[in-house]
Amino acid sequence: MVNQPDAFGVQVGHGGIRPSAEASSLVSLYRKVLPVQGRRAIARRFSPEQRRRVKQRIGAASSALQAVQVRSSAFAATHHALIAESGATVVTAEGRLRIALPEPRLSPETARRANLATVTQALSGAGIDYFCVRRQDRSATTVAVSRADRPAALRVLSEHCGSYPGYLTSPENGGRVLAGFRPASWGRFSQADVVRVFAYRTDPTRQLVLGPEHGCDLEFWAADGDRLTAPRRNSIAETVAVAGKTVEVPAETFTAPYGSRDRGLLTVRTREEFTTVLPRDISFPIDAVYTWVDGSDPAWLERRSRFSGTSYHAEAANAARYADHDELRYSLRSLDMYAPWIRTIYLVTDDQTPAWLDTSAPGIQVVSHRDIFSDPSVLPTFNSHAIESQLHHIDGLSEHFLYFNDDVFLGSEAAPGDFFLANGLTRFFPSPALVPLGPPSADDVPVAAAGKNNRSLIQQRFGTTPVEKMRHMPHALTRSVLDEIEEEFAEQHATTASRRFRSSDDIAIPSSLYHYHAFHTRRAVPGDLRYVYRDVAHPHTPSQLDRLLRDRDKDVFCLNDTTSDEADFARSDRLIRTFLKAYFPVASRFERTP
Incomplete structure (x- = not known):
């Protein structure tokens, strides 16, 4: 973006x-x-x-x-x-002080839908013909009206704002925002080709505000004989027939063009031309997969200590390393707000479910390790590399999906095209961090060893030497490529799946090997999103999170907690929870009602 x-x-x-x-x-x-x-x-x-x-x-x-x-x-x-x-x-x-409408489920999509409804319902009520237009910039909606109907359209909306806190702006006035509930404001736009109408919206806590960026543009098309001509370029057609066929479509066609799990009852009128499917449009379903563990769960800690041979009490004393900061709750909030086009979210766990999660909510399923491991005898496992090697076995999972760790968050509205191409290719996001050259050694941490093992496989198969790690991003994946990796690197794949704990012979599949393999087989390309990684243990992180909260200028961010003692854990826990609650104050549909 x-x-x-x-x-x-x-x-x-x-x-x-x-x-x-x-x-x-x-x-x-x-x-x-x-x-x-x-x-x-x-x-x-x-x-x-x-x-x-x-x-x-x-x-x-x-x-x-x-x-x-x-x-x-x-x-x-x-x-x-x-x-x-x-x-x-x-x-x-x-x-400036503004009047805003509170919304319990505030999101860019709900704001677009409400602004579009305001305009289309006012026009329909006055008998003014209109049709919705598809534009390249899809953060706002667009409604076309004949230029001959401009005075009537502006009058109707002005009257509506007598009891509605609407605002308006236009390129002709340099983007200056005027109050629509002041009748004099509308006179400034009597000759405008485009007027954006919107209301400010806020969540019930008033921590977030949505404004003109998700408004509804009212375009006035000029009549020339039997054709109407657009005042500016759009994605489909610069002219349409005055007497062209009008069709009724769900409002989500324009407010949530990539799909939505929360379809409303609002319908709008458009011309057949603007229902055209373009080569760049992504129409295939996309799911999301999380792996999650509650490392403070006594039963899980007991199982882990029993198989590792370490003292249960020693593990419990160091539970801060594995404790839950509630990141999953807020990562799901980020998906619910910024990626409503995700079809189903699968949460892969060791038979654990967060107490706050509403498992009956549409669009989410909890999946046990027992349901995806080809060889259940290797369970229980505490090796994330092993768990990740089995994700493509999830029953019902779409061919294209995003893999999230729970410490990864969408920081702004995302589109499927940020992660996939319309022809099915996936995007990956190389990191400036490097995998050390040379073979695995006893001094390598498991992550570095897995990177080196991945590199060895790519060298043998394709003759290149990968040195870049991948960013801690949502990983765009396809089941078919993961199936191919399991078959082509069968020995290494099976070895990784069998290791209950991370080991020096692991391979890291969805976070690295997949991307290099798919790239070399022409099924993946590099991508670029605004991203930041923050180590919560770093002393500068609090001020950096303050800036991130203020600017909200990243598409994706990762908060990685590397603390290892109780004192640091308490500080990090307060920092993470306070920041995430401020960044994502709107509860997702997946949370139980208190």
Whole structure:
């Protein structure tokens, strides 16, 4: 995805979600901001003068927040009737106070659908003909109306905004946002070729705000004889017949063009031309697979210690290394919000299920290791390489699927084309990190040994020497290539599957070997997404996560916890949970209702 402004000056490609001022201004008095331990650490490290300056800055920030709250109260009082009638609230977006509609299941798709419904239902109610248009930029929807109907269309929408907190903008006014509930705003667009209509939307906690990037563009097409001509380019047709055939289609054709698990009842009108399937369109189903373990589960720890020969109590004392930070919950939230086109999510576990997971929810299935291992006698296994070698055996899994670790998250709205080509090829994402040259040695950690073993197989089979690791990304895979790898490298595949614990002769299949094998057999190509990896144990990570939360400018990010003692675990656990709750405050459909 490319994070560039569209014709309206709106940044697109990052999901359009931004923290609200309420979420970003988490400042208060010094003693409320910092716990006792934090204040003591600062006192030991900084001089009284330095501490005084910190307190002054916190005080200034607190005063600024109070000023914002005063302005917000005055703004709410001015628009009290509109806010009360529409059930809206006041937020800050682009540095300005805005009226926003709360949505319990906020996502880019739900915002697009609601904005499209606002426009199409108002036009239909007034008897104004329209048709939806498919454009290359699919973060916003587009509705076409004859230029002769422009005055009537603008009037109808202006009247609708008398009781609805709508906003509007246009390329003709440089992307400046105007309040649609102020009638004078509409006069500025009387000659506009395109007007974007939208409402700000926020989650119930007001931590996220969606704005113009997911609005509905009202295009005014000029009549020339028996043809209507578009005011700008689109993906299908620059002209259509004035009397062309209109068809009724689900709104998701335009609001969720890649598919959605949450199909609504809204339908819209379009022309047959804009239902055309293009060569670049991905129409095949795509599933997602997670592997997950609750390493703090006493039963799992007992099994692990029994097969490893180590003391159960020693393992329990070091449970922080395997404990669950609730990453899976938030990774699923990222898929639910940013990839509604995923058909089914398969959660592969050692007969474990998170207590919060609603296994009856449509679109998710829990799969036991017993159901996918060709040789069940090697179970139980505690080797992620072994588990990963069996993923393509999942019953019902689609040919094309994404493999996620639970510490990988979508940071913005994704499209199938980010991971696959329409002809079925997969994309992979090389890392600048290198696999050390040379054969495996006793000093290698299991991950490095697996990388070297992968490289040896590629060298023998194709004559090249892979040196790059792969990023901690969603891995785009096909079952057919994984079947081929299992057959072609049968001995190494079976050996890896049989190892209960990671060993020096493992191969790492979905995270590395697959990509190099598929590339050499012309079934995969390199891809590029905005990505960041954060080691939670690094001292700079807290400030880096603050920036990530503020900017939301990554397509994918990974939070890897490498801590190994209880003290570090407690710090990392607070850091991870606090960040993820702020980044993904909207519960997914897969969570049990509290």
